[in-house]
Amino acid sequence: MNQKTILVVEDEQSIVTLIKYNLEQSGFAVKEAYNGKDALKILKNDKVDAVLLDWMLPQVSGIEICHKIRQMPQTSNIPVIMLTARGEENDKVKGLNTGADDYVTKPFSPKELIARLKAVLRRVPDSRLEGSLEYEDVTMNLNTFRVRRAGTDVHLGPTEFRLLKHFMENPENVYSREQLLNSVWGESVYVEPRTVDVHI
Numbered sequence: 001m002n003q004k005t006i007l008v009v010e011d012e013q014s015i016v017t018l019i020k021y022n023l024e025q026s027g028f029a030v031k032e033a034y035n036g037k038d039a040l041k042i043l044k045n046d047k048v049d050a051v052l053l054d055w056m057l058p059q060v061s062g063i064e065i066c067h068k069i070r071q072m073p074q075t076s077n078i079p080v081i082m083l084t085a086r087g088e089e090n091d092k093v094k095g096l097n098t099g100a101d102d103y104v105t106k107p108f109s110p111k112e113l114i115a116r117l118k119a120v121l122r123r124v125p126d127s128r129l130e131g132s133l134e135y136e137d138v139t140m141n142l143n144t145f146r147v148r149r150a151g152t153d154v155h156l157g158p159t160e161f162r163l164l165k166h167f168m169e170n171p172e173n174v175y176s177r178e179q180l181l182n183s184v185w186g187e188s189v190y191v192e193p194r195t196v197d198v199h200i
Helices: 012-024 038-044 062-072 088-097 112-123 158-170 177-185 195-200
Strands: 005-009 030-032 052-056 080-083 102-105 132-135 140-141 148-149 152-154
Touching: 005 012, 005 038, 012 030, 030 038, 038 052, 038 062, 052 062, 052 102, 062 088, 062 177, 080 112, 088 195, 102 112, 112 152, 132 158, 140 158, 158 177, 158 195, 177 195
Parallel strands: 005 030, 005 052, 052 080, 080 102
Antiparallel strands: 132 140, 140 148, 148 152
């Protein structure tokens, strides 16, 4: 299995050191960025499998970076976990609405952070999938992870892609939040039911 590379975007050296140590102990390669501009440069030039992204950053905010990640074709499917001291529900909703796949508040448990990172990486669409799905005017290409509706590109994050894929594979069925959590997020992952609402 190829080693996954994680980009840690955080302006506090001590937190970067803590995260990097725990990631490397878990078998990940780590790239570091201490501000938004450096993060965007790495994302444009290097291969990254997931991003741990602080909200409050110099130069470019984490929310803005997350938005740019979702807009750039080469990074639109990269999982993003927001890592921040802002723990209010409105902040979480804003982060998830911007395209984050998960939200971890400081202070955090390194073990929980690694578990959540592994969970979002499992949800990334499998590049070995072939073909496409179609339903009415929506087309989903399983090779390129592109979605088009009525001929227009739709930008989706990895979790949104999996959620839409689930619906397109099971059209006209009705699901509870719990069923969607189990099917799309996985039974072993704890995610608040509200997260489903946000991604929908």
